[in-house]
Amino acid sequence: MNTELGKTPLIEVMNLTKKFHDLKALDDISVKIYEGDVVFVIGPSGSGKSTFLRCLNRLEESTGGKILFEGIDITDEKCDIDLHRQKMGMVFQQFNLFPHMTILKNLTIGPQKLQNKTKEAAEAEAMRLLERVGLADRAQAYPSQLSGGQKQRIAIVRALCMKPDVMLFDEPTSALDPEMVGEVLAVMRDLAEEKMTMVVVTHEMGFAKEVATRVIFMADGKIMEENEPGQFFEHPESERLKNFLSKVL
Amino acid sequence: MFEKLMNSFLHNFIEEERWKYIADGLFVTLQVTFFAVILGIFLGFLVAMVRSTYDKTGKLKLLNFFCNLYLTVIRGTPVVVQLLITYFVIFGSVNIDKVLVAVIAFGFNSGAYVAEIIRGGIMSVDQGQFEAGRSLGFSYFRTMIYIILPQALKNVLPALANEFIVLLKETSVAGYIALQDLTKGGDIIRSRTYDAFMPLIAVAVIYLLMVMLFNYFVKQLERRLRNSEH
Numbered sequence: 001m002n003t004e005l006g007k008t009p010l011i012e013v014m015n016l017t018k019k020f021h022d023l024k025a026l027d028d029i030s031v032k033i034y035e036g037d038v039v040f041v042i043g044p045s046g047s048g049k050s051t052f053l054r055c056l057n058r059l060e061e062s063t064g065g066k067i068l069f070e071g072i073d074i075t076d077e078k079c080d081i082d083l084h085r086q087k088m089g090m091v092f093q094q095f096n097l098f099p100h101m102t103i104l105k106n107l108t109i110g111p112q113k114l115q116n117k118t119k120e121a122a123e124a125e126a127m128r129l130l131e132r133v134g135l136a137d138r139a140q141a142y143p144s145q146l147s148g149g150q151k152q153r154i155a156i157v158r159a160l161c162m163k164p165d166v167m168l169f170d171e172p173t174s175a176l177d178p179e180m181v182g183e184v185l186a187v188m189r190d191l192a193e194e195k196m197t198m199v200v201v202t203h204e205m206g207f208a209k210e211v212a213t214r215v216i217f218m219a220d221g222k223i224m225e226e227n228e229p230g231q232f233f234e235h236p237e238s239e240r241l242k243n244f245l246s247k248v249l
Numbered sequence: 250m251f252e253k254l255m256n257s258f259l260h261n262f263i264e265e266e267r268w269k270y271i272a273d274g275l276f277v278t279l280q281v282t283f284f285a286v287i288l289g290i291f292l293g294f295l296v297a298m299v300r301s302t303y304d305k306t307g308k309l310k311l312l313n314f315f316c317n318l319y320l321t322v323i324r325g326t327p328v329v330v331q332l333l334i335t336y337f338v339i340f341g342s343v344n345i346d347k348v349l350v351a352v353i354a355f356g357f358n359s360g361a362y363v364a365e366i367i368r369g370g371i372m373s374v375d376q377g378q379f380e381a382g383r384s385l386g387f388s389y390f391r392t393m394i395y396i397i398l399p400q401a402l403k404n405v406l407p408a409l410a411n412e413f414i415v416l417l418k419e420t421s422v423a424g425y426i427a428l429q430d431l432t433k434g435g436d437i438i439r440s441r442t443y444d445a446f447m448p449l450i451a452v453a454v455i456y457l458l459m460v461m462l463f464n465y466f467v468k469q470l471e472r473r474l475r476n477s478e479h
């Protein structure tokens with residue numbers, strides 16, 4: 001773990017709150033995420049996990065608190081969020097590939113239009129990453145021609161093509177048929193081994209145990225417990241977490 | 250019987266080169282429709298962008314208000330009244346080509362319907378597409394251009410094509426401002442020959458053929474779009 005004193009966190013969330021009208025979806029959340037951390041967020045449905053993740057890149061606007069990303073407060077109206085988002089890759093439950101573009105175009109449109117890469121450079125990088133996830137032969141296919149597991153691997157590669165400093169995953173395997181979960185987790189495991197900083201919302205407890213450097217338990221919009229995975233799963237402290245783990249393990 | 254029809258044909262179209270009323274009128278109708286369609290797409294596109302930006306982000310409140318006003322007025326009044334107001338009120342004191350007046354009136358009319366079609370198309374694109382674009386780092390505007398609009402337009406292409414068929418037929422009221430379009434051309438022949446059947450049926454057949462031809466293209470287009478999954 002990189003949580004030693006003195007190092008500045010990559011992401012520092014300070015007293016984050018998010019209200020939907022009267023509902024407090026996030027209630028005073030504070031977390032520090034350091035470079036190389038693989039933070040898993042678990043908790044019952046409706047506890048605010050997605051909202052938390054989406055606030056990190058401001059797909060959802062927070063109602064209170066601050067988020068420092070690489071030292072800059074990105075909740076500040078004046079910051080150019082489009083610039084910071086390029087450094088935060090996001091992977092969605094529903095993949096959200098662009099259906100009107102080939103796989104290759106899905107992967108290169110960001111680097112080409114946002115980072116001024118040449119077509120050749122963007123495509124070379126995309127092909128290199130496609131090779132790594134075993135999908136180089138599908139470069140010219142359209143998303144509708146792929147299986148769910150393939151789509152999600154492409155979605156991960158699309159985010160990676162932007163060379164992000166952190167990757168956010170919102171239940172990346174929840175929409176997949178069981179036999180396709182493994183191939184997506186394998187890609188994520190590789191990323192973790194390469195020390196990519198990751199924040200992962202998931203229900204895959206076994207995977208969390210194996211890959212996480214830290215696990216956070218959320219309920220009712222609050223962080224109830226936070227620990228390294230061994231302690232978290234073997235010796236949960238709060239009743240809520242014990243109860244939750246007894247149901248999902 | 251045949252001879253009677255033949256005589257009527259000669260009388261209505263060949264004598265005094267009366268067919269020219271039809272030909273010139275057809276040209277005017279096509280001209281008005283073509284340019285009104287272009288104006289309509291342009292306006293409709295702008296209005297749709299303003300309206301859906303407001304729906305999605307709450308921005309452009311004032312512009313959205315004016316767009317709503319435009320849509321309400323255009324869709325709540327008859328096109329003939331709009332045409333008459335454009336000619337006699339808005340351009341009443343200036344000497345202006347009637348074709349241009351018709352293009353403006355029908356273009357603004359069509360724009361309102363096109364706007365709602367395109368806006369429907371934008372709203373029909375999954376919100377996840379928008380979020381994927383934004384999360385890569387694309388601005389709202391560039392997400393629209395690269396990701397949302399291509400999908401939206403594909404969804405509404407048949408509906409847009411239909412709108413143009415409607416417009417082609419609607420221009421037949423251009424005679425209200427004494428513009429000699431296809432309909433007016435047929436009517437002029439009728440008033441000269443005192444024969445209603447031949448010229449009016451001819452006009453109807455020409456409209457019908459144009460609409461059928463266009464419909465055929467729309468059907469082809471729909472089929473091609475259905476077959477290509479992406």
Ligand SMILES: Nc1ncnc2c1ncn2[C@@H]1O[C@H](COP(=O)(O)OP(=O)(O)O)[C@@H](O)[C@H]1O
Nearest residue numbers: 020023025043044045046047048049050051052
């Ligand atoms: N756009 C929204 N509008 C209103 N309420 C929302 C919205 N998104 C989420 N919520 C509510 O916020 C709470 C947290 O939701 P979410 O973050 O999606 O939970 P989780 O991902 O842990 O299942 C839920 O009660 C949910 O109903």
Ligand SMILES: [Mg+2]
Nearest residue numbers: 049050051171
């Ligand atoms: Mg969720």
